[in-house]
Amino acid sequence: MHLNVIETGSGPGTPLVILHGLLGSSRNWGGIATRLGQGRRVLALDMPNHGASPWSETMDYPFMAREVGRVIEEQAGGRAALVGHSMGGKAAMALALTRPELVERLAVVDIAPVDYTHTFAPYIKAMRAAPLGTAQRRADIEEAMAAAIPDPRVRAFLMQNLEGGAGGYRWRANLAVLGAAMDDILAFPRFPDGTCYQGRTLFLHGGESDYVLPQHEDLIQALFPQARFQTVEGANHWVHADKPTEFMSAVELFLEE
Secondary structure (H helix, E strand, O other), rough: OOOOOOOOOOOOOEEEEEEEOOOOOOOHHHHHHHHHHHHOEEEEOOOOOOOOOOOOOOHHHHHHHHHHHHHHHHHHHOOOOEEOOHHHHHHHHHHHHHHHHEEEEEEEEEEOOOOOOOOHHHHHHHHHOOOOOOOOOOOHHHHHOOOOOOOHHHHHHHHHHHOOOOOEEEEEEOOOHHHHHHHHHHHOOOOOOOOOOOEEEEEEOOOOOOOOOOOHHHHHHOOOOOOEEEEOOOOOOOHHHHHHHHHHHHHHHHHHO
């Protein structure tokens, strides 16, 4: 599998690889990648079954980590800093724990190495039920999802997966596989006792989010002994979208340490 990569920036230092969350894509990170690319190469990936990357029947974290590792080996010189949000953060953690030589440092955005119940299944169900074949406008599709997804910001985020024109719309994400793999996406792999990643690690989370909680910190520090925690006040789960300036300042400072 060859994941789609959008590359920006240049510089002599360690490249930065950005991994988006569930139902996101590299395009969601365009402005942030450009800003972070001032002085370094940035590779924003489309994860499997997302964006312009290939589709696969497999969608668990060992698989995602292997594919991200392949990109680092083939396009980033064999070592990269990682920024991963949500599902992308879990994939980044899985890679750091299995192939630490590929990960120079790790920033995990609003996710912990635990199992969750924060399912996106209702979103996927609403997207699959949307009238793609008869819609004349993008607004027709968004309106069809409004009852199931009342938050306009969430709908706007999901609508970034839509492409095409009147009578020919399609979702870029592989909704059937993502829905079937939801249990794997909500979970986190178990590793042998003593497994840990010794590199610099930042857990950056939104002050209004409930994804990273105090009770997660012992497990995080066991797996990532150099972990430090930082809260972006006023941000929810999509920290980079809610507070982009504060998010980028935190990540830039971490990358320069």
